[in-house]
Amino acid sequence: MMISERSATLDRTACERLDRDDPLRSFKDEFVLPPNTIYLDGNSLGAQTKGAANRAQEVIADEWGTGLIRSWNTAGWFDLPTTLGDKVAGLVGGGAGNTVVTDTTSINLFKAASAALKMQATDAPERRVILTQRENFPSDIYMLQGLAEQLGDDYEVRLVDDAEVTAGFPNTMTAEVALVVLTHVNYRTGRLFDMSSTTSAIHAGGAMVIWDLCHSAGALEIDLAGSGADMAVGCTYKFLNGGPGSPAFIWVAEALHNRATQPLSGWWSHAKQFDMSPEYAPAEGIRRYLTGTHSAISMSVAEVGLNTFGRADMAQVRAKSLALSDLFIDLVEARLSAHPVEVITPREHEHRGSQVSISHPEGFAIMSALIERGIIGDYREPSILRFGLTPLYIGFTDVWDTVEALRDILDNRTWDAPEHKLRSAVT
Template sequence: MTSPEHSAPRDRTDCERLDAEDPLREFKDEFILPSDTIYLDGNSLGARTKGAAERAQEVITDEWGTGLIRSWNTAGWFDLPATLGEKVAGIIGGGTGSTVVTDTTSINLFKAASAALKMQAADAPERRVILTQRENFPSDIYMLQGLAEQLDAGYEVRLVDDAEVTAGFPNTMTDTVALVVLTHVNYRTGRLFDMATTTSAIHDGGAMVIWDLCHSAGALEIDLAGSGADMAIGCTYKFLNGGPGSPAFIWVSEALQNRFTQPLSGWWGHARPFEMSPDYAPAEGIRRYLTGTQGVISLAVAELGLDIANKVDMAAVRQKSLQLSDLFIELVESRLADHPVELVTPREHDHRGSQVSITHPEGFAIMSALIERGIIGDYREPEVLRFGLTPLYLGFTDVWDTVEALRDILDNRIWDAPAHKVRGAVT
């Protein structure tokens, strides 16, 4: 453990002591989780927030049921994307008037990348290459490939390895690169990239950058404005606990907001949507990134998670996250040493997000056996067991118990039961 406030736990009793001393322990009461479950998948879907069901019921019964269409004004429905956007901006270091909550991460990436390429085409038409990580979340890659194909003007998507990004693009940042799209934390390995240094290297090469914050927003300190980033996207249903499929967000730097050309020019991004003009005129600032009518129930429920994130000290969240992952790594390496388990998450704090990923040739079956015990992580190809560490509702005893369960499953080959090798549609 690296924190001066804590010594390394020697046993479960030490973990219980650390949990009792944890300054974030009261935040667990903000969430509703089954009492017999250790939830280590908040990097994929956050836990249910207290009051989520009641808030959804309020929107359905009172605001929709009684207020009806009046609630677009009286209940603030129309302003929800910007209202929530301000709350997200406080979490990601975006600044006032920089963010809206809307659509999905993939759709927001399409909008942001399209706008960035159009800006670059005006300033540097010879640039036709889009760079992104080979291990970026596949949807990001697919959206970029689809956009390049639709533009049909010689654009191509090139994939780079994480090592190339970390080194500052010494081999790939040429004068043909228009845009770089990067995930802040690698979804498989948990590797964290230095936003300020990487953004500077991209700008020095004459390209623009879009950051995907899906696996970092709500888990660690982010300073988009201070880093000089151009645009960013992300979801609210992981560490921000907005609920399954809750709306995503898009952030654009102040300098670029009114240069942004909306490729999906729907009426919510219009300067005067209720004039019902047949001609599109984009709104000033961040509202132009909206497209169509918003999902009010999802927005209303997502606000609860954002409110929790705005109440916590993100530096304290980050400190506990690193303490939890230090413990997890130490226990895996000391207690599972007799098994072919390999750590793929970086050891260095500066390069580690809020998860620990390990590999094993029977990774899927092992995770299935673990979930059967009420310890929920997830599996990603190839062979990766992912354990998301959400400091607001996880403790040190949870980490201890998880590794002990893994040890039993491996020592006794419990994973080898046929039932643990049957795959569902979602892994």
């Protein structure tokens, strides 16, 4: 699977041969992909699984239409957060009974960070600083800033550069730090951070850690429990193909389940939900991180994507991801060298997620011209073109064709047209 030679010796025929030998090639048939389209934005929204529409129709027509409210029991709606949670846990090394699928990533981060800070307030009340990456996804930073503002009493959020994280926080892990919140894969650059060594460095400094797995769950092997992580959050609509806005997940190490309560203490996290008591009593275990009633429709559709991954070998997924990104980087460097294009994704496998990001001063217009040709990636400021490599439905020929289209767009300046300069609400 791995490509050892530089891509100057490769051609499209060689890529076709790699696709024929791909042990994951049959999975592409399980996704709905429009004809004449290469979809390289699964790191933002995964492709639709072929079973998703049928499952949604089944829930709407049968479970809701016929079963009505009985389906909370008869169709298993009530247990969907934990049922799906265990399926997510199998993909992130979380262990059974430690994950629930619920709410959004931002809400779950708020819950996890609040609980972690409550624990630290008991154990080390002098610690009131939250560290997170300057390059973290903005929503994570905003949620932490809002939480710090609500807590008051000198709580603050400090931003650190990726280099500081990679080095193990030599300058920023002070006695004031209570919590570190890190995105496992940088959403702009695709840089992957080592979970085990980074978690150890944080714990050695006396802080707790929450990992955001939005850009890594379903794309690479993860071992939350083995790394000693405290908590993690993530979404199901990117590499896990759960559908637009599908529910997120929260994982909490078993030893921490009952040490604190989270602040959004809705009735789904109550110990005896249907007693309808006016007094709140948190459930034991991971269910205390639920909040309110979940959507049976979106949860059931998300389960289709999780079931697809349940049949995939994550070691093979990771191997193909790295091979695809190796090819992409090699081809960009070999075939686009006449243009001001820079690969900003790390070359080292141990530091690379499942995307390739390149920069160009006219990145937005270039991506617009590429999408016009049916090759869909996305754009992020400043000047970054992102290409998500989802191994279950992207092949080596797709990578070749993408770079060739980029070469043509750059050589002929087809990006330099008024229609490619117009921006929509979502880039």
